[in-house]
Amino acid sequence: MNEKELRMKIITWVATVIFTAIVLAGPVMAQPISYQGYLEQQGQPFSDTVDLEFRLFNVPEVGGQIGPTLFRPDWSVTDGLFQVELDFGSRAFSSDFGIFSRYLEIRVDGTLLSPRQRVTHAPWALYALDVEPTSLDGxxxxxxxxxxxxxxxxxxTTDEQPFVIRVANRSALRIQPSNINYGPSIIAGHRANSVASGVDGATISGGGESAGPNHVTDSLGAIGGGSRNHAHSWAVVAGGRRNTASGRASFVGGGERNCAGGRYSWAGGHRAKVRPGTESGGEGIGCGGVAVVGALGDLGSFVWADSTNADFISERANQFRVRANGGADFQTGAYGLKSFSDSSGTSAAAVQAESLHPAGIALVGRNDSTDATMVLNNRGSGRLIRAFSHGAELMRLENNGNLWIAGTLSQGSDRANKQDLESVDVQAVLDQLADLEISSWRYLRGDPESRHIGPMAQDFHAAFGYGVSDDSISSIDAQGIAFAAIQALNERLHDARLSLGQQLGALEEENVALRAEVAVLKAQSSQMRELADRNAELEARLAALEGLLLDNRAVAKGW
Known part of the structure; x- marks a missing residue:
C-alpha cells in the first residue's frame, strides 16, 4: 500500500456483531463477528487491496490481548468498503458485556489506528478524518x-446496558436505562458522578470531581453542574458547591453550602438554609446539622444569603428570607413594590422594619417628587398609626383623624426658620376675635358622644387670613391669635387701671373734703344736741311753772 502512496483514512467503521447462533441475551457471545470498514484515498473512495491486522483487548489501552492476531492480507476494498469475518476464539467473549468490555485494535498496511474501538452488542463507533460529505452514503x-x-x-443500545460516551478514554456521558415511565437517567461530567440505585429519570448535566462527585438520591432529581451537590426527587441544584436540594421539588440556585430542605423550597447564595422535614432526602453537605421540622420541613420557603460565613436559616413555612449586609435595592416601575398579609397582629404585618444596630434606623422614606412621601389608606375600622416604646403606647392616629399622644406636642417656631416678619395690630385681632362666631359641634366621622367647641375654619380664615387653606385651622395660628388677643386684653386692662387710678385719686381727695365737712357737721350736731337738751330742760321748767300757775288760779277762785 505504501508503494501505491495510498493515504488511508478510516472514515466510519461499523463493527456490526453478527452471531452465527442468534442469542443476544446469552452469557457467551457467539463467533465469528463481522467487521465492516471504509477507506478513501485523497478524498475519494479507495478501490484496491490492503493488508489488514486485527487484535482484541479487554481494556482501551495496553492491557492483555485476548485470542490470536488475525491477518487479512491483500484484502479487497471496493468503492471504499470492505468487510471481514473475525473469530478470536470461543473464550473471547466469555463474560457478560456489562462486566467485561472488549476493544478492537486495527492496523492498515502496518499503520495503527487509534484509539481502539469498543465492541458491544450492537456497536456503532465513529472515527473520522478529513472526509468529504459526498464520499459517504446513508x-x-x-x-x-x-x-x-x-x-x-x-x-x-438495544438492551438494558448504559450508553457511554468517552472523552480522552474517560467516561463523559452515561445514559442509564430506567423505568419507562420516567425515562433514562443522564449522567454527564466526572465519572464519579452518580445516581442512587433504583433511581429513574435523573439528570446530572456535568461537573463533579474525584473527591466530590455530584449525586442524585431519588427519581427525577437534577444537578446542573458544580461539585459535591446532592438532589432529591424532582429537586434541582443548578450548580455551585456542597449544595443540597433534599426537599421534594426544591431548588438551589447555586452558591455554596446551601440547603433547600423543605418541599417546594428555594435556597441560594452562601449558607442559606431551608429546614428539612422527616420526608426530605439525604442531608448531604448543604443540609448537614440543620434542624428537622415536621414532615415537609419549611415548605415553600425562599432563603437567599450573602457571602457572610454563617448559616442563615428559615424560621417557618412559606417564608421569604434574605440576608443582604450590603443592602437591598428594588427599582420598580408603574406598579411599585407591594406587600400583602392576610393575618392579624403585629407579627403578621405586611411590612416590618427592624434595625439591630444600637444607633440604627428601622425605616426611612425619601421622595424626589411633588407628591406625598407616605400615604396611609385604612379601608377597615382600625387605627391608622400606633406607636410604642418598650411596650408603652405613645401615640395613635385614629381612622377619623383624631391624634392622641402620651407626651407633649411641639411645633417648630425657631426665628432662624422664619422670614417676612410683620407686626400685628393686636387690638384689631381682639376686635375680630370678639366678632368671631364660636360654636359647639361634632365631627361627621367622630365619636357621636364627643363634642368640640371652636370657630369654623372658613370664618377663621375670613377674619384673619392666616393658614394654608380655609378648610383647616393651624394650631400655631390659633395659638398666635390667642397670644395677640391676650396682649390686646393686657393693654386694655393696663389703660383701664390707669383710668381707675386717676378716678380713685380724685375720689380720695373728695372723700377728705367730705370727711372735713362731716367733722364740722358732727361738731355742729353736738352743739345742736346741747341746745336741744337745754331747750328740753327749759320747756320742762316752763311746763312746771305753767302747772303752778294753774293750781294757784284754782285756789284763788275757791276762796
Whole structure:
C-alpha cells in the first residue's frame, strides 16, 4: 500500500456483531463477528487491496490481548468498503458485556489506528478524518450529520446496558436505562458522578470531581453542574458547591453550602438554609446539622444569603428570607413594590422594619417628587398609626383623624426658620376675635358622644387670613391669635387701671373734703344736741311753772 502512496483514512467503521447462533441475551457471545470498514484515498473512495491486522483487548489501552492476531492480507476494498469475518476464539467473549468490555485494535498496511474501538452488542463507533460529505452514503453516521434520516434511526443500545460516551478514554456521558415511565437517567461530567440505585429519570448535566462527585438520591432529581451537590426527587441544584436540594421539588440556585430542605423550597447564595422535614432526602453537605421540622420541613420557603460565613436559616413555612449586609435595592416601575398579609397582629404585618444596630434606623422614606412621601389608606375600622416604646403606647392616629399622644406636642417656631416678619395690630385681632362666631359641634366621622367647641375654619380664615387653606385651622395660628388677643386684653386692662387710678385719686381727695365737712357737721350736731337738751330742760321748767300757775288760779277762785 505504501508503494501505491495510498493515504488511508478510516472514515466510519461499523463493527456490526453478527452471531452465527442468534442469542443476544446469552452469557457467551457467539463467533465469528463481522467487521465492516471504509477507506478513501485523497478524498475519494479507495478501490484496491490492503493488508489488514486485527487484535482484541479487554481494556482501551495496553492491557492483555485476548485470542490470536488475525491477518487479512491483500484484502479487497471496493468503492471504499470492505468487510471481514473475525473469530478470536470461543473464550473471547466469555463474560457478560456489562462486566467485561472488549476493544478492537486495527492496523492498515502496518499503520495503527487509534484509539481502539469498543465492541458491544450492537456497536456503532465513529472515527473520522478529513472526509468529504459526498464520499459517504446513508449507511453511516457522519461527523457533520446525516440527511434523510427517519425516527427509526438511532445511536444507542438495544438492551438494558448504559450508553457511554468517552472523552480522552474517560467516561463523559452515561445514559442509564430506567423505568419507562420516567425515562433514562443522564449522567454527564466526572465519572464519579452518580445516581442512587433504583433511581429513574435523573439528570446530572456535568461537573463533579474525584473527591466530590455530584449525586442524585431519588427519581427525577437534577444537578446542573458544580461539585459535591446532592438532589432529591424532582429537586434541582443548578450548580455551585456542597449544595443540597433534599426537599421534594426544591431548588438551589447555586452558591455554596446551601440547603433547600423543605418541599417546594428555594435556597441560594452562601449558607442559606431551608429546614428539612422527616420526608426530605439525604442531608448531604448543604443540609448537614440543620434542624428537622415536621414532615415537609419549611415548605415553600425562599432563603437567599450573602457571602457572610454563617448559616442563615428559615424560621417557618412559606417564608421569604434574605440576608443582604450590603443592602437591598428594588427599582420598580408603574406598579411599585407591594406587600400583602392576610393575618392579624403585629407579627403578621405586611411590612416590618427592624434595625439591630444600637444607633440604627428601622425605616426611612425619601421622595424626589411633588407628591406625598407616605400615604396611609385604612379601608377597615382600625387605627391608622400606633406607636410604642418598650411596650408603652405613645401615640395613635385614629381612622377619623383624631391624634392622641402620651407626651407633649411641639411645633417648630425657631426665628432662624422664619422670614417676612410683620407686626400685628393686636387690638384689631381682639376686635375680630370678639366678632368671631364660636360654636359647639361634632365631627361627621367622630365619636357621636364627643363634642368640640371652636370657630369654623372658613370664618377663621375670613377674619384673619392666616393658614394654608380655609378648610383647616393651624394650631400655631390659633395659638398666635390667642397670644395677640391676650396682649390686646393686657393693654386694655393696663389703660383701664390707669383710668381707675386717676378716678380713685380724685375720689380720695373728695372723700377728705367730705370727711372735713362731716367733722364740722358732727361738731355742729353736738352743739345742736346741747341746745336741744337745754331747750328740753327749759320747756320742762316752763311746763312746771305753767302747772303752778294753774293750781294757784284754782285756789284763788275757791276762796
Amino acid at each position: 449507511r453511516f453516521w457522519r461527523r457533520w450529520g446525516n440527511a434523510g434520516t427517519s425516527p427509526e434511526d438511532f445511536i444507542g
